[in-house]
Amino acid sequence: MGLGYIGLPTATLIASKGISVLGVDVSQRVVDTLRQGKAHISEPDLEGLIRTVVDKKTLTVNTTPQAAGIFIIAVPTPFKKDKEPDLSYVESAIDMIAPHLRPNDLLIIESTCPVGTTKKMKERILLARPELDQSIFIAYCPERVLPGKILYELEHNDRVIGGVTEEATEKAIQFYRQFVTGQLHGTTARTAEMCKLIENAYRDLNIGFANELSMLCDKVDINPIELIDLANLHPRVNILQPGPGVGGHCIAVDPWFLIYEFPEETELMYKARRVNRYKTEWVIDKIQEAAAQFEKQHGRKAKIACLGLAYKPDIDDLRESPAMEISMMLQHRGEDVVAVEPNIQEAKVKDISIVALNQVLESADLLVPLVSHNQFKGIDWKSLRGEVLDFCAVTSV
Ligand SMILES: NC(=O)c1ccc[n+]([C@@H]2O[C@H](COP(=O)([O-])OP(=O)(O)OC[C@H]3O[C@@H](n4cnc5c(N)ncnc54)[C@H](O)[C@@H]3O)[C@@H](O)[C@H]2O)c1
Helix, strand or coil: CCCCCCHHHHHHHHHHCCCCEEEECCCHHHHHHHHCCCCCCCCCCHHHHHHHHHHCCCEEEECCCCCCCEEEECCCCCECCCCCECCHHHHHHHHHHHHHCCCCCEEEECCCCCCCHHHHHHHHHHHHCHHHCCCCEEEECCCCCCCCCHHHHHHHCCEEEEECCHHHHHHHHHHHHCCCCCCEEEEEHHHHHHHHHHHHHHHHHHHHHHHHHHHHHHHCCCCHHHHHHHHCCCCCCCCCCCCCCCCCCCCCCHHHHHHCCCHHHCHHHHHHHHHHHHHHHHHHHHHHHHHHHHHHHHCCCCEEEEECCCCCCCCCCCCCCHHHHHHHHHHHCCCEEEEECCCCCCCEECCEEECCHHHHCCCCCEEEECCCCHHHCCCCHHHCCCEECCCCCCCCC
């Protein structure tokens, strides 16, 4: 259920092992694209594998589910305006599945969820199908794949698998064993749910430290990249690289699933969220300061080129992307801005013109690397006419 960044590679990988899979997505566009053997998301090696499994008919797709022995839910779990987790997609997927469930079926939730959701979803099913009490198995198994390496990591990463009952854990482990070569660690549903949330809260916190450090370094005129490299020579220190903020639909979202419900116990996580949010605003201000300086010196507006729009290197995903937000905000504030995003074919994204890298290297007055895409590595930055404001440490690679 759900054929997006997680559900589609999962369905395709399982089908490639010869297991018959029905992929379900409520979007007719997604289903139509897949029926032609094409991918609607960009992920290395995925489209070739889709074509193979669609041709072999081990993967079929539809907008509605049918009876099946195993159900996997990988639908979105965003948050609402006030940061309350929005479980409506999971609930709707559960409601779509409920009429098709039979005794001994296994249902696995992979969507990132607040602690306690898996048990609540079991209760929701039993409200609709009370006769299934004691005879269906429900487990939670979070995803920790890296976009750009999803197919590899789906197979090779260790997985944490938590059933609502021990039998459900065991059944889910047996299922994943068919296509995962990483280790499978059984636990409770609550621990598995919490595990996913704290993994991303931990990442947010560590990136927050690097981002805070980069702003502090700016104040005291120290190169943060050199400083971090030197500090990391300490055998027990491993500071991450700063960036223009934190994006994507996981690290920037998941900590809220804890902070919203437990504000008093999550002060540090909340601070990290705030620092990472603030870093994006800080970057916008820094670029505008440089643009104002340029205008003062040259009597005309600076041509700004933002290098990268995705939320992390070498992918096309713009969700919650700080680079996207920075480019849009600069445009909104009247700056003359274009973007270079080698992973996107469109000529415009949300009113931002996308141009080729070689079009701006010589012509831009301010070059602003925001995402360390491979295409931006190895450029002779010092030879360029424009000023370079690097917020993703790509110029030191
Ligand atoms: N993308 C990642 O890197 C990643 C990593 C770890 C965890 N997650 C989690 O996995 C879950 C899915 O994320 P994603 O990035 O794959 O989302 P996505 O938006 O790429 O895809 C979700 C798909 O679900 C479909 N959908 C919505 N409601 C449905 C329903 N009731 N039945 C069937 N299909 C339905 C949508 O049309 C969409 O195609 C989220 O909880 C996310 O937090 C994502």
